[in-house]
Amino acid sequence: MRSSRTQAPSAGLRRDLEILELLANADPQGGLGVSRIAEILGREKSQMSRALKALEAEGMAERDGETLEYRLGWRLYALAARGGETRLVQIATPYLRRMVGALNETTHLCVLRGSAVLTLRSVSPSHAFRGLGWEGVTVPAPMTSAGRVLVSDWEPQALRSLLAEAGTLPAGPRARAADDLLAEIAGIRRRGYAAVNEEFEEGLVGVSAPVRDFRGAIVAAINVSAPKGRLGSRLDDAGRLTLTVAQELSAELGFHPSGGRPLR
CATH class of the missing domain: 3.30.450.40 (GAF domain)
Structure with missing residues (x-):
């Protein structure tokens, strides 16, 4: 039986991929806010905020400074x-x-x-x-x-x-x-x-x-x-x-x- 320590990274990766797929399907001229992402995925807003900040730090997502909405980041496009x-x-x-x-x-x-x-x-x-x-x-x-x-x-x-x-x-x-x-x-x-x-x-x-x-x-x-x-x-x-x-x-x-x- 696998330990929870082994399962955790996989679960975390699946959650991050769900966020990225959601951003990929968002309006390309805009993005999605933390609250809206949390609502669509059925998760806590605080949890979504931490996950999005982590994705932003790695270039996988980026946040608009004016609207505060998120969209896919430069690193995904480069890859x-x-x-x-x-x-x-x-x-x-x-x-x-x-x-x-x-x-x-x-x-x-x-x-x-x-x-x-x-x-x-x-x-x-x-x-x-x-x-x-x-x-x-x-x-x-x-x-x-x-x-x-x-x-x-x-x-x-x-x-x-x-x-x-x-x-x-x-x-x-x-x-x-x-x-x-x-x-x-x-x-x-x-x-x-x-x-x-x-x-x-x-x-x-x-x-x-x-x-x-x-x-x-x-x-x-x-x-x-x-x-x-x-x-x-x-x-x-x-x-x-x-x-x-x-x-x-x-x-x-x-x-x-x-x-x-x-x-x-």
């Missing part, structure tokens, strides 16, 4: 994002390998971190020179084809703010000013993929296409980058292939153009 990205990498890796097989060039899976691009996964040809790895490295979004794809669904004002911060990007010899990049992003929406020609780094070209989730939101970009001497003459072909593969990955993630936003 959910990390878990979602782990699944995304697992699902996307075979698609990246297909790209490598077709183009014989290194392929990347990229996501947005604020206004920067983070590479989650890279797959290289077996013969590739093992130079600087991009996994875990961030670069400003406007500098790369992946970044431009990832912000291509942003509202115009948000894009202007992002590009105004960047100004004329001091990267490759063909770096462009913010106004030119706004026009380029409009072109990405029409074409479905982005291409850069020595804008990020001299002698480097690349293409990227968006990956969408079941809601139609852009959650990642598939990117191929290589020396201009190898990929430059087939950049548009690589872009169309990248778009096709990104669409197939989007479909596996649950995105269907007929039931959501159209593929572009």
Whole structure:
């Protein structure tokens, strides 16, 4: 027979999970007060107050300073994002390998971190020179084809703010000013993929296409980058292939153009 000492943590965890599930189902624009939570769960207000303070201390819940209502905390959202990205990498890796097989060039899976691009996964040809790895490295979004794809669904004002911060990007010899990049992003929406020609780094070209989730939101970009001497003459072909593969990955993630936003 288990002792009460063994059972207590499990019971406490179940009580905390009930609170978190209740907050998850609350109005996302507001929250729930201590009294209301206690009423719904049938518990003492003092008990709920202690439990919520403990959850708040761990980042699992947060309290609005004006309304005093509770909602889910930043730590839960961070854990959910990390878990979602782990699944995304697992699902996307075979698609990246297909790209490598077709183009014989290194392929990347990229996501947005604020206004920067983070590479989650890279797959290289077996013969590739093992130079600087991009996994875990961030670069400003406007500098790369992946970044431009990832912000291509942003509202115009948000894009202007992002590009105004960047100004004329001091990267490759063909770096462009913010106004030119706004026009380029409009072109990405029409074409479905982005291409850069020595804008990020001299002698480097690349293409990227968006990956969408079941809601139609852009959650990642598939990117191929290589020396201009190898990929430059087939950049548009690589872009169309990248778009096709990104669409197939989007479909596996649950995105269907007929039931959501159209593929572009």
